[in-house]
Amino acid sequence: MYVCHCEAVSDRTVNAAISSGARCIEDVTERCRAGGGCGSCHDVLQALLDLCDAAPEMAEASAA
DSSP states (O other), X not given: OEEETTTTEEXXXXXXXXXXXXXXXXXXXXXXXXXXXXXXXXXHHHHHHHHHHXXXXXXXXXXX
16 A cells, blocks of 8 residues: 555555664655655654564564
8 A cells, every 4th residue: 555645655665664774754765755745644654663663572572
């Protein structure tokens, strides 16, 4: 699904940017242009960033 309609960027592309080291919206924009248009996708981008930040913590908790 498209996350950023202005730049036609999908959630998969954003997740790949995050996996490659993006840690904030500006990083995501540099890597794949998402968030570089009107900014209406910033909330979704931040949610995806937050999910990736929480993922290691959830993996540790489930391993315990």
